[in-house]
Amino acid sequence: MILKSQVEWALHCCAILASVPPGRYLSTKALAEFHGLPKEYLSKALQSLSQAGIVETTLGPSGGYRLARPPSEVNFLQIVEAVEGKASTFVCTNIRANNPCRPAGFCDDKPCAVARVMWQADAAWRGTLEKVWLSDLVDTLTDEVPDDIWKGTYDWVVKRAG
Amino acid sequence: MILKSQVEWALHCCAILASVPPGRYLSTKALAEFHGLPKEYLSKALQSLSQAGIVETTLGPSGGYRLARPPSEVNFLQIVEAVEGKASTFVCTNIRANNPCRPAGFCDDKPCAVARVMWQADAAWRGTLEKVWLSDLVDTLTDEVPDDIWKGTYDWVVKRAG
DNA sequence: AATATTATGGATATACTATATCCTTAAAGC
DNA sequence: GCTTTAAGGATATAGTATATCCATAATATT
Numbered sequence: 001m002i003l004k005s006q007v008e009w010a011l012h013c014c015a016i017l018a019s020v021p022p023g024r025y026l027s028t029k030a031l032a033e034f035h036g037l038p039k040e041y042l043s044k045a046l047q048s049l050s051q052a053g054i055v056e057t058t059l060g061p062s063g064g065y066r067l068a069r070p071p072s073e074v075n076f077l078q079i080v081e082a083v084e085g086k087a088s089t090f091v092c093t094n095i096r097a098n099n100p101c102r103p104a105g106f107c108d109d110k111p112c113a114v115a116r117v118m119w120q121a122d123a124a125w126r127g128t129l130e131k132v133w134l135s136d137l138v139d140t141l142t143d144e145v146p147d148d149i150w151k152g153t154y155d156w157v158v159k160r161a162g
Numbered sequence: 163m164i165l166k167s168q169v170e171w172a173l174h175c176c177a178i179l180a181s182v183p184p185g186r187y188l189s190t191k192a193l194a195e196f197h198g199l200p201k202e203y204l205s206k207a208l209q210s211l212s213q214a215g216i217v218e219t220t221l222g223p224s225g226g227y228r229l230a231r232p233p234s235e236v237n238f239l240q241i242v243e244a245v246e247g248k249a250s251t252f253v254c255t256n257i258r259a260n261n262p263c264r265p266a267g268f269c270d271d272k273p274c275a276v277a278r279v280m281w282q283a284d285a286a287w288r289g290t291l292e293k294v295w296l297s298d299l300v301d302t303l304t305d306e307v308p309d310d311i312w313k314g315t316y317d318w319v320v321k322r323a324g
Numbered sequence: 325a326a327t328a329t330t331a332t333g334g335a336t337a338t339a340c341t342a343t344a345t346c347c348t349t350a351a352a353g354c
Numbered sequence: 355g356c357t358t359t360a361a362g363g364a365t366a367t368a369g370t371a372t373a374t375c376c377a378t379a380a381t382a383t384t
Contacts, residue, residue, distance in 0.1 A: 001246055001251055003253070005255065005343080006343090008257065029358095034261065037260075038345080044362095050361085058360085060351065060358060061352075061353050061357065062352085063359045076279055090165050093170060095170065095197045101315045101317075113299055118173075118238075118291075121287045121291045124286040124290040125283045126283075128286040129279070129280075129283045137275055137276065144272055149268070156262065167372080187330095189329085189331090200374080202373070202375075209333080221329080221379075221381045225330045225380085
């Protein structure tokens with residue numbers, strides 16, 4: 001069970017979009033070049049973010065993507081779910097129902113005990129992602145990325161943002 | 163990102179194996195019949211449990227599987243990892259290294275900030291699974307499964323255990 | 325000793341998903 | 355009118371999950 005690479009791409013793209021000046025957009029082409037990713041396929045991830053309402057888009061030259069709300073209002077879970085979907089990582093096929101000792105037509109009053117544990121773990125995973133905001137990531141990067149690289153990246157984004 | 167169905171199968175099989183009387187074994191055939199699963203493929207999941215040291219096996223008629231240690235010493239994470247592996251659900255391909263603003267040969271002193279968050283969520287998922295033991299599951303089932311079905315299941319297992 | 329039963333592991337086949345590319349369309353800026 | 359862009363459909367390729375089959379060796383029963 002491994003997350004799609006598009007999850008990684010979407011998270012990094014959102015981090016970059018956080019630096020786009022107000023009123024401007026950054027294109028798929030720019031984001032693909034910056035991260036060394038295939039433009040056409042990255043486009044699918046960005047479309048997922050768009051459909052989830054995390055980013056806004058506009059067409060034409062100088063078009064592209066920008067965050068639909070401030071980085072302090074976008075968390076990791078929203079981005080991950082935009083790409084991976086909201087469905088639980090554990091699917092219960094209710095195999096307990098095949099127990100040959102159960103009377104025919106027997107109906108359980110609770111979800112399967114095994115599934116409940118797995119769903120609880122899934123919730124813990126999502127809960128962790130939900131508590132980390134894009135602004136937290138930006139803060140971390142500000143702290144950790146060397147100043148010249150951080151500044152250079154910002155300038156690069158501003159230059160490429162239409 | 164969805165867990166293999168073998169995870170569900172392995173968990174339910176371990177729950178059943180907890181009822182196998184000391185010194186006896188339950189075969190793949192019995193476990194497959196009980197859960198309505200394909201015997202040959204279920205066998206692969208049981209082999210994973212065996213390789214992980216969670217169950218013990220013996221050959222021949224009256225052979226099969228039994229828990230290698232008491233249910234209070236087997237947790238969900240051990241079973242899940244036996245089937246899914248121990249690798250993190252998030253793979254960092256370090257795409258930050260493609261940032262065109264970085265000096266050539268630049269080396270980061272910390273793992274990617276995005277990956278660290280994703281790994282933290284992965285750890286929360288595993289941490290939840292690690293805290294639930296097979297004995298907890300058995301306790302839950304004892305509480306929730308109607309007495310006659312629970313008793314019937316136990317009798318079925320004892321009858322089939324070689 | 326012979327036979328039946330079982331786990332193990334390799335080989336193979338099929339289905340599904342992830343990855344990737346291409347192309348058409350419509351909108352926006354120049 | 356021309357270029358650039360996102361959106362989305364169609365298609366191709368690779369990789370993984372699911373499933374089955376078979377050969378082998380070990381064990382119990384007869």
